[in-house]
Amino acid sequence: LAKTTQPISMDSYEGQEVNITCSHNNIATNDYITWYQQFPSQGPRFIIQGYKTKVTNEVASLFIPADRKSSTLSLPRVSLSDTAVYYCLVAGNDYKLSFGAGTTVTVRA
Amino acid sequence: ETGVTQSPTHLIKTRGQQVTLRCSSQSGHNTVSWYQQALGQGPQFIFQYYREEENGRGNFPPRFSGLQFPNYSSELNVNALELDDSALYLCASSVLTGVQETQYFGPGTRLLVL
Numbered sequence: 001l002a003k004t005t006q007p008i009s010m011d012s013y014e015g016q017e018v019n020i021t022c023s024h025n026n027i028a029t030n031d032y033i034t035w036y037q038q039f040p041s042q043g044p045r046f047i048i049q050g051y052k053t054k055v056t057n058e059v060a061s062l063f064i065p066a067d068r069k070s071s072t073l074s075l076p077r078v079s080l081s082d083t084a085v086y087y088c089l090v091a092g093n094d095y096k097l098s099f100g101a102g103t104t105v106t107v108r109a
Numbered sequence: 110e111t112g113v114t115q116s117p118t119h120l121i122k123t124r125g126q127q128v129t130l131r132c133s134s135q136s137g138h139n140t141v142s143w144y145q146q147a148l149g150q151g152p153q154f155i156f157q158y159y160r161e162e163e164n165g166r167g168n169f170p171p172r173f174s175g176l177q178f179p180n181y182s183s184e185l186n187v188n189a190l191e192l193d194d195s196a197l198y199l200c201a202s203s204v205l206t207g208v209q210e211t212q213y214f215g216p217g218t219r220l221l222v223l
Contacts, residue, residue: 036214042216046212096142097152098154099151101149
């Protein structure tokens with residue numbers, strides 16, 4: 001399983017855009033990049049997934065450069081309810097996910 | 110809501126005891142994975158079941174075992190509990206089709222071992 005590296009924490013204010021970059025230098029050809037969000041005492045919640053280039057859904061965008069050795073999760077116009085831990089994962093289609101420590105995002109008023 | 114439920118929500122056991130945690134997956138999901146999440150850490154993969162057979166295991170001892178049933182429910186059993194087993198236990202269900210798809214996590218069971 002590819003190892004990922006992401007910042008331990010990030011602070012932001014309501015209405016700002018938050019960008020979290022994840023490094024995954026050893027990503028394999030069949031690995032996808034997936035981001036999860038987790039609130040305290042809850043299970044992780046799927047945010048977005050991609051293989052290359054850019055993916056956008058109703059809550060976030062995921063930017064993946066051509067070499068796929070990193071990815072950036074972009075959360076537009078965050079609110080206080082976006083305060084959570086965000087995990088970057090890379091995995092093939094076997095779902096045996098390897099979570100790192102994640103990035104704790106704190107949104108302030 | 111992910112459609113994945115777990116029971117109980119909280120549990121207190123003493124060292125040496127045995128525990129069974131339960132998970133009910135989304136209908137049609139043929140794969141269930143179990144994770145252990147210690148306080149302040151990310152979830153760690155315990156094992157995965159696909160069509161009622163173990164389909165991979167993480168770095169956990171044999172006293173962690175599981176079962177998956179045809180009705181999309183599953184169990185995690187832990188024998189000879191140790192203090193370090195105190196954690197949030199998460200199950201996640203998905204459909205293993207050979208194409209990357211999303212895992213859906215349940216809310217977890219908080220286990221405290223005294």
